[in-house]
Amino acid sequence: MSSGSKPTRRCHWVPQAYLKAFAADNRKPPRIWRLSNQESDAELKRIDRVAVRNHLYVVRDKEGQRDDAQEKRFAELEQFFSSKPWKALQTGFVDLSDQSIRKMVALLAATMYVRNPAHFELSTRIHQSFVDTFSGPWGLPDAVIIGGRRVALDHSSWPEHANASEDDLKRNWFDMMNSCGDIAKMFLGMRWAMVASEEPVFITSDHPITFLHPDLRFRGIKNPDTSVIFPISPTRVLCMDHRHEEPANEYYPAQHHGAAINMLVWRDALEFMFSPREPHEVCRQILELEEHIAVGEDPTKGIEI
Template identity: 50%
Template sequence: MAKQTTRRCHWVAQSYLKAFATDESGRRIWRLSLNNGEPELKRIDKVAVKHHLYAPLDADGLRDDTQEKKLADLENFFGSPLWKTACNDYPDFSWEPLRKMVALLAAVSWLRTPRQFEFWKSTHQQFADFFAEQDTLPDAVTIGGRRVELDHTSWPSYRDATEEDMKQAWNSWIGQAGGIAQIFLKMRWAVLVSDQPVFITSDNPVLVGDTIGPHRGLMHPEAMVTFPLSPTRVLCMDNRHSEPDSRFYGLGHDPASTNALIWRNAIEHMFSPRNPDEVCAEIVANAETMGFA
């Protein structure tokens, strides 16, 4: 019998989205498209899903879903008591086990989306096109002041990489998310808290930088990372180390400005425990008050 491989790959973990569900069973969630349509109640297992996203074809024409299974194991954290405490209580985010868990989940959630795969493909194409136009390939590059000799034998396979080849490489990159998590660990953490379940999330839940200015790297002094944990908690990470770390801050105003950032970072869909019409009305009203609409 042929090996059964995963076909439907969710790039936003279903176990994560359950915190934003409209029902106690965690099965349905409000969804709204950036581009068209009306708000709709959807089953969580029907959203943010793409066939074979983490199961690329190997050289034998078979799909390898090893990465999908690793991601599924990691997603068990979203159902753990520790994660539920992070979503609903006031834990000490400087406690190493909790901080490491949340940092790794945030890093993987950022890297595993189709938007990141499109960025990966675009970067590969730009690199391949640039060197294809040159008369000769460079024999060496300088990285961090160190000269690195280049082997040209793998250039043809890199230049002519297929979609599945690039998917394999991207999947391997996701597996290196621990390096991003290490950077997150060193940032300053602050948690925005609401007494009511008002925050949304999206199909691109981790916002790095802002939605207007360019991302200048996680080590930049103005770097910012936003990760909605639940409808009552949003984690913000930055490099403002003059400010206290691992603190909770009451919302103190309506959630519109925070939700607007999360919404604008979406690939296609907002996910909400509330009817998106209500969320959008708050965003519009806030924009009008601020003179932006």
């Protein structure tokens, strides 16, 4: 943070530059439809007022001053959302085997996954569970077995770890964000396909990177049955999976007004659906699809890639 400048207060975990493609109007700032899974009323909200939390990517230094260097890093990365390749991806039929396109999209997807506050909350719960377990009467183990080998443990850093502040935990989270290249590489190793619609039908959410697995639990990105959905725009949704026996880098037409994909994105939202069209219409189409499934229609038609 430069001397004299004010640190960023409002931090968006779903970038505004990404959400603008899903805007419901052309106002400045643009608005977007938002629907909560806790309430039934949909509302038009300014994009700068959704998926935002004060000081989410800001920590205090030893002098108590706020440091927003992480937010600044995101601002640089988010320039991709205004680039010509991303604009082409939103509406065109880009070659999905193009390595420059794949690397850009994989890095954006990996970062959007890790920067979500749900990821920080999960890591915080894991940290607390670890501290609770080893602060009990049994204390810390003297050694662990790794690969059949006994490895002695050094307890000297335990007090610092056990007493980590929220800022300390955030710094660890920032480190994960800034080293999420490994996640991007996993995405690059998957089969890519795009579901395309002539009309703007697709939604996104406050948790845009949706992981799917047949048993409805996250089993890891490398699990052969794991697939990923990433809404690119209201007319394009990227699908990644491990079905390498199937054609790669193809475009497939959306079915049922995109209802199958919208259902999966909506189900995985933390709380909010973001849509360029009235959310209750989106929900009505999802319910219609479920009725088709109930009478025996193949539910995979809408997401068959």
